[in-house]
């Protein structure tokens with residue numbers, strides 16, 4: 628079966644911490660984040676041809692042993708009912724990794740489909756999950772960042788996904804893209820307290836070059852040194868629970 632895979636990066640050293648990964652981009656998203664850089668892929672996926680899965684598999688086979696795993700990103704991959712089948716296929720396809728070595732799968736998600744996350748993890752299909760925390764966990768704030776009206780039920784789904792990752796056995800990270808007009812320093816620390824015990828919570832600086840919302844192009848990102856200091860504090864906060 629072929630899948631509407633809209634992008635393929637053969638080798639990435641930055642999408643999966645400590646791993647060499649190939650990256651698959653899946654179309655569509657249920658959010659419209661104002662800072663989104665993948666907006667064509669998200670909103671106009673029909674602009675892009677599908678990457679035939681056979682070609683991707685052929686490419687990965689040639690590089691078996693060099694690639695640790697595959698990062699599945701988007702868009703929002705969990706929207707697709709065929710995602711589990713795609714991952715099962717990639718994990719079981721012959722020759723993608725050396726004998727006895729399982730090809731790792733990393734999933735990027737916005738956390739709005741906890742049941743998908745739970746099922747994939749329950750089936751042992753995920754080796755790493757990176758979940759975005761868009762901002763303070765309040766419906767109004769989330770809606771203003773994600774560009775879609777959303778209510779408490781969506782926030783409950785996001786909270787459920789956080790719990791699944793915090794309580795699950797797998798490796799994971801939480802991530803926040805810091806747009807200075809959307810989130811303040813103390814709010815970042817409050818989010819870090821919300822995910823105490825997390826394996827990682829990564830702060831990503833906002834890139835004003837090509838956001839969905841044109842008006843964000845004039846927003847000045849956080850100073851790199853300030854960002855480093857915030858990351859250090861966040862690293863301390865998420866460990867607090869483990870130490871107590």
Ligand code: SF4
Pocket residue numbers: 656657658659660662663664665666669701702703737
């Ligand atoms: S969750 Fe937001 S940033 Fe991620 S793909 Fe969807 S719209 Fe873009």
